[in-house]
Amino acid sequence: MTRATLLLASLAIVTACSPKEPGGRKVVAAESTVPLMDSAPAAEKATPLLERGAPAVNAALATGDVLAGSSWAWLFTQAPGEKVAAPEPANYVLAFGTDGRVSGKADCNRMTGAYQADAERLTLSAMATTRMACPPGSLGDRFAHDLGLVRSYAFSTPDTLRLTMQADAGTMTFRRSK
Numbered sequence: 001m002t003r004a005t006l007l008l009a010s011l012a013i014v015t016a017c018s019p020k021e022p023g024g025r026k027v028v029a030a031e032s033t034v035p036l037m038d039s040a041p042a043a044e045k046a047t048p049l050l051e052r053g054a055p056a057v058n059a060a061l062a063t064g065d066v067l068a069g070s071s072w073a074w075l076f077t078q079a080p081g082e083k084v085a086a087p088e089p090a091n092y093v094l095a096f097g098t099d100g101r102v103s104g105k106a107d108c109n110r111m112t113g114a115y116q117a118d119a120e121r122l123t124l125s126a127m128a129t130t131r132m133a134c135p136p137g138s139l140g141d142r143f144a145h146d147l148g149l150v151r152s153y154a155f156s157t158p159d160t161l162r163l164t165m166q167a168d169a170g171t172m173t174f175r176r177s178k
Helices: 003-017 140-147
Strands: 071-079 082-085 092-096 101-106 109-117 122-130 150-157 160-165 171-176
Touching: 071 140, 092 140, 101 122, 101 140, 109 140, 122 140, 122 150
Parallel strands: none
Antiparallel strands: 071 082, 071 092, 071 171, 092 101, 101 109, 109 122, 150 160, 160 171
């Protein structure tokens, strides 16, 4: 075999083994300003136990994680000097799993990662997103970027979630979608 044939065969194998979504779109990790490691003590990360040392069935719910199992549609972000509204809230969604995972939709792209929540702090980490080219006017990149700045959360009503970004960068407002 020639060097060119070996090179082409190697390239074909690497391309075939690359992660893809249904439909053939390649999945890549997004750049994020979210720290990949947190500073919570190991004791806070331990699996909660029920009476007599039995492990809790759902660790997120046993620790009082009120976000677990909820899904939210983005309405708008109020930042210093501007208010950015979601053109179609159903296209900008954040869903918190009961397993510490978070997934979402940023217009034409999907995203996934991990989250940790306590009484008011929220950390989204290791976020990855597909990198489709969304239509003109899409706020998908802005939405994903702002999520990387989130540091805390609060409920203004049971169906309205506010995520506060670091360094007074603003507040993202969501409504419960399920």
